[in-house]
Amino acid sequence: MSTSLLGPAEIRALAERAGVRPTKTLGQNFVLDAGTVRKIVRQADVGPGERVVEVGPGLGSLTLGLLEADADVVAVEIDPVLARLLPGTVAEHVPGLTAAQADDVDGSPVVVLRDADGRDRLTVVLRDALEVRELPGKPPVALVANLPYNVSVPVLLTFLERFDSLERALVMVQAEVADRLAAPPGSRTYGVPSAKAAWYTHARRTATVGRSVFWPVPNVDSALVRLDRREPPSTTAAREEVFAVVDAAFAQRRKMLRPALASLAGSADAAQAALVAAGVDPQARGERLDIEAFARIAEHLASPAG
Numbered sequence: 001m002s003t004s005l006l007g008p009a010e011i012r013a014l015a016e017r018a019g020v021r022p023t024k025t026l027g028q029n030f031v032l033d034a035g036t037v038r039k040i041v042r043q044a045d046v047g048p049g050e051r052v053v054e055v056g057p058g059l060g061s062l063t064l065g066l067l068e069a070d071a072d073v074v075a076v077e078i079d080p081v082l083a084r085l086l087p088g089t090v091a092e093h094v095p096g097l098t099a100a101q102a103d104d105v106d107g108s109p110v111v112v113l114r115d116a117d118g119r120d121r122l123t124v125v126l127r128d129a130l131e132v133r134e135l136p137g138k139p140p141v142a143l144v145a146n147l148p149y150n151v152s153v154p155v156l157l158t159f160l161e162r163f164d165s166l167e168r169a170l171v172m173v174q175a176e177v178a179d180r181l182a183a184p185p186g187s188r189t190y191g192v193p194s195a196k197a198a199w200y201t202h203a204r205r206t207a208t209v210g211r212s213v214f215w216p217v218p219n220v221d222s223a224l225v226r227l228d229r230r231e232p233p234s235t236t237a238a239r240e241e242v243f244a245v246v247d248a249a250f251a252q253r254r255k256m257l258r259p260a261l262a263s264l265a266g267s268a269d270a271a272q273a274a275l276v277a278a279g280v281d282p283q284a285r286g287e288r289l290d291i292e293a294f295a296r297i298a299e300h301l302a303s304p305a306g
């Protein structure tokens with residue numbers, strides 16, 4: 001297998017030929033550096049024959065890195081110009097692939113490149129990742145992506161929720177978002193993304209990535225986060241109920257839990273009762289609670305004792 005990665009000159013030439021002008025609204029900062037691509041793939045522990053979903057393949061830097069590791073990639077891209085460009089770029093860099101029949105899945109156009117053994121090496125879905133409810137082919141075991149900045153947390157949480165085949169994720173996000181995702185309770189950056197990511201996974205920040213590896217160069221540094229699937233907390237409350245408690249607890253960060261949860265509970269007294277029943281100090285703040293504690297509160301809000 002002899003996949004070659006994209007170099008900086010090739011990426012710029014590719015973009016120029018196709019008339020691609022990176023837009024900020026879609027978080028289009030493309031990785032120019034093969035070393036960064038290989039680091040992402042290595043940290044994702046991607047193995048031969050594994051099916052990986054990539055959100056936002058862009059010009060294909062990371063896609064080729066994943067294919068080099070012999071993974072099969074399903075790539076979800078919102079930008080039609082980039083989605084149409086990708087199969088050609090991949091076919092040039094990975095020998096022996098041919099276009100298979102393209103079907104629609106869930107209303108989205110899909111293009112497949114297959115190898116001589118009948119493996120779907122690349123599947124491109126043209127769609128907003130937030131709207132993807134099903135993916136074509138075998139279920140993916142990993143999400144590996146350089147996520148668009150403006151929707152990185154919603155995309156990550158949505159995919160963990162919708163695709164329970166995902167055992168792990170390795171994502172590149174804004175450094176500050178990486179800190180939030182990996183923050184433990186009680187730390188300065190602990191908040192809604194930390195608590196919600198902890199429902200699905202154990203998250204840890206694994207590397208910092210300087211802004212100079214991107215084109216165009218963004219205003220912020222990035223970081224890699226590795227997330228490994230865990231069992232969600234054992235609770236009778238529904239995931240949505242637990243997340244509603246998390247949202248209310250952090251809506252006004254400085255508020256104590258009793259007033260913060262009053263409107264969700266129906267009254268401050270009802271909030272107090274649920275907190276006490278859950279073994280949580282009503283005068284504490286949300287930033288101190290782990291996801292298990294939020295789940296206990298949701299349980300007692302859903303079915304108040306006595």
Ligand code: SAM
Pocket residue numbers: 026027028029030031032055056057058059060061062063076077078079082127128129130145146147148149151
């Ligand atoms: N993976 C490429 C790389 O590393 O060079 C590009 C990463 S770039 C940060 C983000 C990519 O996500 C862009 O290709 C952009 O068009 C795409 N994108 C933005 N919003 C999206 C969405 N809601 N759904 C799917 N793709 C999206």
